[in-house]
Amino acid sequence: MDVRRADERYQGGDPAAGIETWHAFSFGPHYDPDNLRFGAVLACNEERLAPGSGFDEHPHSHTEIVTWVVEGELTHRDSTGHESVVRHGDVQRLSSAGGVRHVERNDGPGPLTFIQMWLAPLRPGGDPFYEVVHGIADSTPYAVPEAGAMLHVRRLRAGERTAVPDAAHAYVHVVRGAVRMDGAELGAGDAARITGAEGLEAEGLRSDGLTEAELLIWEMR
Known part of the structure; x- marks a missing residue:
């Protein structure tokens, strides 16, 4: 068992734009060849967004993206036409497959914190897929x-x-x-x-x- 502490994560984001990010794995400019993935997990990012801030439209491909909201409301829109608001207790998944673009914003009145995990698919390609499971029960x-x-x-x-x-x-x-x-x-x-x-x-x-x-x-x- 390899324990990784919260304060060992890489700090990212754009504080001036209301975005604070903590990366558990090698990510973007925080390149660490010894910390690229664990099993299928490629990223585990804790994102903290101030009201009115967020990530403008950006692309993903060949990645399974699973999001867990800790507090606040996450507004999601993507190029396949999905739009939803995700809250604590909901599991959101975006299978980017051959390619998809999406927007993630805090359009709510208070701060937003969410954990976003990226997983490597067993096979590349396919069609994008999106779903939200609202209020997932404990241990389900x-x-x-x-x-x-x-x-x-x-x-x-x-x-x-x-x-x-x-x-x-x-x-x-x-x-x-x-x-x-x-x-x-x-x-x-x-x-x-x-x-x-x-x-x-x-x-x-x-x-x-x-x-x-x-x-x-x-x-x-």
Whole structure:
């Protein structure tokens, strides 16, 4: 298990434009040949957008993009005609396939924070695909078969435990609160990269007055 701390991430974005970004993997000008990917995961970016700010239309291709809103409202528009507002508890996926363009903005009244994860597809090409699952239930898995991956959203009260799926690769990102895994304590923004996960559990801890931790767990074959 390789633990990566929140303060080890690369800082990006454009603060003058109301955009603050924290990159867990090599990204853009923050090139690190030893931190290019883990399993199918190519990027895990924490984006913080001030009201009225966002990312103008830009392209993607051959990438599975999965977004989890931490707080606020994310407005999405893409070149295939989809437009939606994504909130906490929703799972958004954009399969960029052979190519798609999209816009991501904070058109809401308050600050917006979201976690965006990019996964490598098993095969390139195909047609773009978009969906939002609203209010996904705790521990309900969300499959991304194009990347051979499954996302598990878990919310743990202090002392509550959950199994980390046995898998060739498992990636655990702590959204809020704190957990203990294999003797290591992880707080918000921390992540664990686990190879050959077997019999591993995460236990919720009380942290900063929060009674519940929230985890995003990727199970990858």
